[in-house]
Amino acid sequence: DAKTTQPNSMESNEEEPVHLPCNHSTISGTDYIHWYRQLPSQGPEYVIHGLTSNVNNRMASLAIAEDRKSSTLILHRATLRDAAVYYCILRSNSGGYQKVTFGTGTKLQVIP
């Protein structure tokens, strides 16, 4: 099964950009890359997802390497509310059957 590897923790100053890396060297061609974040005592919250091309939404950008073996979640201006655990996730569907692999997560600390 595909696996994801993330740094345990990262720090960022408020209002500066943050780049959260994820390694998924065993990714398969049908795996979508999803990013979710989780605040304490809450369920995970969707951030962004992509397959091959870079993606942007109002929350963040997702940069996917050309070989798809790594990706980077980019928060353009970190705020205190962005402090959370960020998970890189691989999801695939084969014959209508789902597989989901969560990474270990990166705890992001935002310094005022």
Added chain:
Amino acid sequence: DAGVTQSPTHLIKTRGQQVTLRCSPISGHKSVSWYQQVLGQGPQFIFQYYEKEERGRGNFPDRFSARQFPNYSSELNVNALLLGDSALYLCASSFLLAGSRDTQYFGPGTRLTVL
């Protein structure tokens, strides 16, 4: 609209007992997934159901089972509880099965403690 709801919020059981956790998806969502999150770790995928059929299963023993009802709500059942089953159990719903690109919306979870 209400988000994903789960009940109970907290639960304490003893080893060997059985437990049933419940999940109500967002109105209109037909897919429900279950995850186990042990303290300090990322969630682990247990099951996904769509239109009352199992559409995904993670690496969990047969003590874990689930079902989805005609109103799309779902139950997760765990038999013969072990200490290691202590965790936060998360339910997530999505509108479609949609391959692997649908957005999942998570509930707040049920905290299960096995003594």
